[in-house]
Amino acid sequence: MNNFWIILSHTYMSKVKTKSFVVTTILTLAIVIGLSNMTNIIGFFNKNSSEKIAVIDETSELLSPLQEQLKLTDSELILENYEAGAKEAEKAVEEGEYSGLLILDVDEANLPVATYKSMSISDVESYTVLQSGLQQVKTQMAANQINLTQEQLAALYEPVSVERVALEENAKTEEELSQARGLVYVLLFVIYFAVIMYANMIAMEVATEKSSRVMEILISSVSPIKQMFAKILGIGLLSLTQLILLLGVGYFSIKQNLDSMEGGFFSVFGFGAVSVSTIVYAVIFFILGYFLYATLAAFLGSLVSRIEDVQQMITPMTLLVVAGFMLAMFGLGNPDAPFVAVTSYIPFFTPMLMFMRVGMLTLPAWEPILGIAILLVSIILLAIFGARVYKGGVLMYGKTSSFKDIKKALQMTKSEK
């Protein structure tokens, strides 16, 4: 057991200290902090450039209701009456004094029309704000013309309410679903990247030891099976280190910015309902998914003789992860779909699909438990099989590296007595 810890700590320590690990961790953390502060960052840049727009009001009646309207919508556009004439106004826009020129007028029906001139027409934002503001002004003017009262107008524009009610008890409401989606989405990404990244790391590690032939010394001191699992656990601890850092920083960062993360995009991908159970499930499925794919990667890595062949060897495994991720992404919009339910019991897909379902739906407890049980059994089976292949595989050197070698590797460990 002693050797087991030596290998484990050696694997962990030598990886933690590598530049690539430090750099990727810092980069990922920066991205997490950046994303969760997105609203602040955008706000920061926008504050500095609150735009001034020159207005030429031909009727001198439209500007003030429009300004009122913009104030109501919290717009940062500043409208300034410009009296020196259209030619000069255009010049001022060209010189950058104003970001645009708005010419207001009324048509035959005495309703507002406008022309907006700016250096380019790519600035959609201020255009949209101006347009919707004017729309309101126009509606009011038209209502006045036909003598509608405010109440009548309000009744006309009131939206129809369609409430969705799930009959199943404890079922998540539409609002809750939307709130859960953001978290599940992010955690799915984390599981996906982590599984691919760390499984790759293991396969590379094994292939490096094999191709540099240090393997022969290693397995003459420690049994290959002990060595394989110590390595898997060592890298597993590494991944947990990174995951905990990531979740911790992400959690606090999101908590800090929760107020600003409402409405718009976040109304569908919300973080409002950061439930503890979802995070616990994420960690469970992350760990199980890691072990499943790490074991697979370790024995696939043991079959190649050269590092160049690793990618080719683990491609089928990567495709499995990608397929699971695709299904989960699809399921995010439609978590009730029957085939999502069925495929979530296939061990290679369980880590992502079952997690997605647990996070999005209110499943009876036996479903995730059954999924976890199936996953555990397949990990154990794969570990037993993988260990046997590994034991023979690490001694095998040849030009070809194909799945036929699995049979050869198994044959080497057999002691036909």
Next chain:
Amino acid sequence: MVLKLEDVSKRFGSFTAVDNLSIAIPEKEMFGFLGANGAGKTTTFRMILGLLDATEGNVTWNGQPITYETSPVIGYLPEERGLYPKLKVKDQLVYLARLRGMKKEEALEELKKWLDRFKVPEYLDKRVEELSKGNQQKIQFIAAVLHKPKLLILDEPFSGLDPVNVEQLKEAVLEIKENGTTIVFSSHRMEHVEEMCEHLCIMHRGRPVVHGSLKEIKRAFGKKNLIIHADFDLSAFENYPGVTKMKRTPEGVHLQIEGEHVAEKILKDIVGKGFVRRFVLEEPSLNDIFIEKVGASYE
């Protein structure tokens, strides 16, 4: 402490890599394995180390089977050299020694001694990929002996080294042997085996074709070499009774003869024929025996 192989065979499917090998290697001995590539040397070593299970027969060390429990007393230098290219010499040798049950501080101290001995103390903090191939080999050798094993297995320890380094390494190996370590080593350099081993085994296609102590093997081989340098024509000896082989050299001939008595007869015959500058009777070299037994040369 005896390393014993009893009727050991290893088959991979229908291919027999080692066939019925029985060897006993006494303590503090140096035992040489000779054989062509694919003769079964490495497979034998792997069975001794327990990396492969023998299909038939037993390998025992001191009457006990060799398992991972005994790994701290075994040192191994694989034929294919390899260390972690990116790790510092210090880090990986201490790691490998710890896996063989050595304490960290002790391993570091011992490593410094060895580096001083090979006059390369500055390698301690270098990465292995920065070292030349020959120096990597020295580090690899240190990795095999750092934990002071009782049984040391060296697979082709001298291949790829320059003569100076070969001498250095030979000295180190002999010293380790003096300190009581049993050493098994394979080589295709006959002179190394001849110089260093008391006992040896020549393997051919998984079978031991010659096996025993060097002296006995030479005696049993019977044949001797006779070198004659003379001013007159010696080609007539090619068909002389008792001469098995003849090679012409610029100064005379090298004969392989069946025994001393043939040399006596030849001496009588050539006296009076002319001036003989040289007449030497030699023990057969291991190379001669090897070529004769295996039928292929390696040098």
